[in-house]
Amino acid sequence: MNRLTNKRILLGVTGGIAAYKSADLVRRLQDDGADVRVVMTPSAQEFITPLTMQALSNHPVHLDLLDTETESVMGHIELARWADVVLVAPATADFIARLAAGHGDDLLTTICLAAECGVVVAPAMNQAMWAKPSTQQNAQALKQMSISLLEPDVGLQACGETGAGRLMDVPDIVTAIAARFDTASLAGRHVVITAGPTREAIDPVRYISNHSSGKQGYALAIAAIEAGARVTLISGPTNLEAPERATVIAIQSADEMLDAVMSSITDADVFIGVAAVADYKPVSIENQKIKKTGEHSLTLELVQNQDILKTVANLENRPYTVGFAAETENVIEHARGKLTAKNLDMIIANNVADTSIGFNSDQNETTVITATAKEITEVPQPKMSKENLSRKLIELIKEQLEDA
Ligand SMILES: Cc1cc2nc3c(=O)[nH]c(=O)nc-3n(C[C@H](O)[C@H](O)[C@H](O)COP(=O)(O)O)c2cc1C
Missing domain, CATH: 3.40.50.10300 (CoaB-like)
Known part of the structure; x- marks a missing residue:
């Protein structure tokens, strides 16, 4: 069954090593019936090319906030209005910090600020980065802003370390998104x-x-x-x-x-x-604290x-x-x-x-x-x-x- 038929998903990709998984994510969301458009941060483009994401999504990829041409066609407000959900996967520690602080200093954070539909964030980073109190506080702040967090998985990471911080498995992300509409x-x-x-x-x-x-x-x-x-x-x-x-x-x-x-x-x-x-x-519950006696047991x-x-x-x-x-x-x-x-x-x-x-x-x-x-x-x-x-x-x- 297509769980996402007619659903419009704006996929935000940020600059983490898991960015390559966002290509698979586009396909899996489409397999479930979704219409997917992609927004990439400048760092994300260092990890995976906009061309790949454009070819997979069958739509132009949105890259810049201050671009007179794109702003006249489908600017940040229109993109935010278009979406049924904004999904940021993978989300870097830095992106989460910017979002938690209410920044709108690039296209993706601005869309998240402007979005009246739900925003879902799937963090992916080294386990020590994820465990840092600052990252955890930022993640909590997102939850308080009613932004859903797809908790990262535990396992072996690209850096060779093991712990919590891996991007949630792509099929599980799709299931979590589908569940929002169910x-x-x-x-x-x-x-x-x-x-x-x-x-x-x-x-x-x-x-x-x-x-x-x-x-x-x-x-x-x-x-x-x-x-x-x-x-x-x-x-x-x-x-x-x-x-x-x-x-x-x-x-x-x-x-x-x-x-x-x-x-x-x-x-x-x-x-x-x-x-x-x-x-x-x-x-029975003793009324007074039981005292140690000379007995061994x-x-x-x-x-x-x-x-x-x-x-x-x-x-x-x-x-x-x-x-x-x-x-x-x-x-x-x-x-x-x-x-x-x-x-x-x-x-x-x-x-x-x-x-x-x-x-x-x-x-x-x-x-x-x-x-x-x-x-x-x-x-x-x-x-x-x-x-x-x-x-x-x-x-x-x-x-x-x-x-x-
Ligand atoms: C090779 C490499 C891999 C990186 N992987 C991650 C990562 O998985 N998660 C993360 O939070 N930051 C990672 N970073 C750091 C981000 O790229 C950096 O914080 C960047 O400013 C994030 O930009 P953006 O989130 O706005 O796209 C990595 C950096 C490099 C050089």
């Missing part, structure tokens, strides 16, 4: 998501918890919002910024999470349990927490219920077992023993196991950012709701 897919639906760890108090200063960062749950909340859903995010303690437009309920313990879920779920269409809920809690007695996913999945009028299985061995087998034992509609299995995926990382590699009345199907997903996985999962959930 916002009605969960319109009118209420999606309740749990995220992060829980903390089970032992005494007033200590607790039992786990390494869950909340990244996957928060990314799912953003993807569901982008898809038009009303989202309630019930979150344990994390260092993450609350997604705009979500109703966020902050909790500490599994019991508090259960209460928040039960009061939010009444009109929910979808429940996604991503939180790493503690299986056990101390039988201390025994804590634990009791099971109520299983939130299972409780929701077994409600009479239950929402479409999705769980995550973070396992360290026999991942698929355990996940299948959990799917049937808890009566879930879908489970996303991942191996948290691999530190490059799961818990604290920005990437995830999963298998989606779906149960319908007829069969259980397993679909392995390649390694991808948690944002892209989230968009995929929301798409899959939407399809399941439509089929139900």
Whole structure:
């Protein structure tokens, strides 16, 4: 299916080593039905020629702001008006800094300033450049200006280093752009998501918890919002910024999470349990800090927490219920077992023993196991950012709701 039929995409190319990938990006966007016009910064022209981009896009390439000839034909304001979305890929650190500072000192920054359609920026740079506080602050500033950021991928870079900074894979960029035009897919639906760890108090200063960062749950909340859903995010303690437009309920313990879920779920269409809920809690919470004694060992007695996913999945009028299985061995087998034992509609299995995926990382590699009345199907997903996985999962959930 052509996801971008009739869509006008203004592709901005800046001067990074990944500029060669923008040639492929033009083709892939066109393959999906888009009409693509290209704007290049002077630096970008040192990396890839305007002639290549002109031949691929079948349109003249726009290069200069202060050009009397082009300004009389299709100047910066017309280009900004023409576009349904301005996509800058790759975006250099310097371009991001200029955009964050509100500059309009070349054609591309001026178009971004003038654009009333959405602007999407896909950074690409050396991992140290991306990690610099100045770059991160500029990236945050773009988000606050409602400019979407396609987070760079992690991997081997042209400079020989490994880390976050690679341009997001071209097919994933196309999918992210297509998703912007598919916002009605969960319109009118209420999606309740749990995220992060829980903390089970032992005494007033200590607790039992786990390494869950909340990244996957928060990314799912953003993807569901982008898809038009009303989202309630019930979150344990994390260092993450609350997604705009979500109703966020902050909790500490599994019991508090259960209460928040039960009061939010009444009109929910979808429940996604991503939180790493503690299986056990101390039988009682000491009123005073437990003191060190002469004894060598201390025994804590634990009791099971109520299983939130299972409780929701077994409600009479239950929402479409999705769980995550973070396992360290026999991942698929355990996940299948959990799917049937808890009566879930879908489970996303991942191996948290691999530190490059799961818990604290920005990437995830999963298998989606779906149960319908007829069969259980397993679909392995390649390694991808948690944002892209989230968009995929929301798409899959939407399809399941439509089929139900
Ligand atoms: C060989 C080479 C590769 C570069 N690659 C990148 C890159 O991948 N990302 C980046 O942010 N800057 C990169 N730079 C630096 C930019 O080219 C430089 O900041 C330039 O001013 C960016 O201009 P523009 O973004 O306005 O087009 C590179 C420079 C050179 C010489």
